[in-house]
Amino acid sequence: MEFRYLGNSGLKVSEITYGNWLTHGSQVENEVARECVQAALDAGITTFDTADAYANTAAEKVLGKALRHERRSSLEIFTKVYWPTGPKGPNDTGLSRKHIMESIDGSLTRLRTDYVDLYQAHRYDYETPLEETMTAFADIVRAGKALYIGVSEWTAPQLREAHGLASKLGFQLVSNQPQYSALWRVIETEVVPASGELGISQIVWSPVAQGVLTGKYKPGQQLPEGSRATDTKGGEDTIKRWLSDEVLTAVQKLEPIASDVGLTMAQLAVAWVLQNPNVASAIIGASKPEQVASNVAAAGVTLDAEVLARIDEALGDVVERDPAKTTSPATRVA
Numbered sequence: 001m002e003f004r005y006l007g008n009s010g011l012k013v014s015e016i017t018y019g020n021w022l023t024h025g026s027q028v029e030n031e032v033a034r035e036c037v038q039a040a041l042d043a044g045i046t047t048f049d050t051a052d053a054y055a056n057t058a059a060e061k062v063l064g065k066a067l068r069h070e071r072r073s074s075l076e077i078f079t080k081v082y083w084p085t086g087p088k089g090p091n092d093t094g095l096s097r098k099h100i101m102e103s104i105d106g107s108l109t110r111l112r113t114d115y116v117d118l119y120q121a122h123r124y125d126y127e128t129p130l131e132e133t134m135t136a137f138a139d140i141v142r143a144g145k146a147l148y149i150g151v152s153e154w155t156a157p158q159l160r161e162a163h164g165l166a167s168k169l170g171f172q173l174v175s176n177q178p179q180y181s182a183l184w185r186v187i188e189t190e191v192v193p194a195s196g197e198l199g200i201s202q203i204v205w206s207p208v209a210q211g212v213l214t215g216k217y218k219p220g221q222q223l224p225e226g227s228r229a230t231d232t233k234g235g236e237d238t239i240k241r242w243l244s245d246e247v248l249t250a251v252q253k254l255e256p257i258a259s260d261v262g263l264t265m266a267q268l269a270v271a272w273v274l275q276n277p278n279v280a281s282a283i284i285g286a287s288k289p290e291q292v293a294s295n296v297a298a299a300g301v302t303l304d305a306e307v308l309a310r311i312d313e314a315l316g317d318v319v320e321r322d323p324a325k326t327t328s329p330a331t332r333v334a
Helices: 030-042 054-066 097-111 130-142 156-169 191-198 209-214 235-242 245-252 255-260 265-274 289-296 305-318
Strands: 003-005 012-014 016-019 047-049 076-081 116-121 146-151 173-176 201-204 279-284
Touching: 003 279, 012 016, 012 279, 016 030, 016 289, 030 054, 030 289, 054 097, 076 097, 097 116, 097 130, 116 130, 116 173, 130 146, 130 156, 146 156, 156 173, 156 191, 173 191, 191 201, 209 235, 209 245, 209 265, 245 305, 255 265, 255 305, 265 279, 265 289, 265 305, 279 289
Parallel strands: 016 047, 016 279, 047 076, 076 116, 116 146, 146 173, 173 201, 201 279
Antiparallel strands: 003 012
16 A cells, blocks of 8 residues: 655545445445455555445444444545434534534544544535634644545635635644546645645545446446445435446446456546545445455556546546536535
8 A cells, every 4th residue: 555645734634535425324335345455455545534424323333333343543534524314403514603513513423533644625605714723623623633634626716715714723734535436536626735835635536437447347238236326225216327328338448448457447447536636545345245355456557648548538538627516516506
């Protein structure tokens, strides 16, 4: 496993982060989830990402239980706040001081830890003054409940304003967690340049585009039984944008490229996002332990300019590049 600094901080994270969105507490049985976490540890992963909203807090409980016997200082544990949790009352969502302060305590209890290494605003909250949000984060850092603060899916202007407030309040904004893959490159024109200037790293999610970049979905063929595309607990909703024959046909052109560099298509996809110097880590999920071991092989891989050009040519116009696609809900979701 290779490690990279997170933003301008002194914190190092594993190039591959194990995340449990859509799996722990919902799609995967708890014992299998534990086996996946153990597979991540065995592969050298030290960084684990979750959120209070995943499976309505159940994912944090599963991860906390799976990591309970590990040396805490050898791990980097990340979680998030914003989306509705609990009974989903009027204050059970957003980035108000009330919701943040109550949420961090709930997350720490479920994760069985006294602190998280990174606490992230899961989306931007247009209904709460940013200064209120950042002041609450500053107080959480000063209380020792979080070591660093990050965000997820924030735009370049939002990052700049938040970074300025964080500096005034005496803490570091070190990361952004956006969707990023060879198919979804909306952060490249605005978010990445701004982040580079500010000393903010990307911790990217969905590097294999919900599994489409593994090549298992074939144009004109029935969806594989038991795949995310057939999962009625949320998986099918997250992947459907990629299931057009146009996209799937382009993705199949990546198979010979992966073969030429000695990688699986999934490994090629993860290695691709890690070529971006602003990316500190790529988040992988897993429903089986063997998937973890396979994806970790992407760490430390260098893809030369010719390979990157071939990938661009293969995917062509199916790549999404519009920076306006980096968005947060205009109003809080109840």
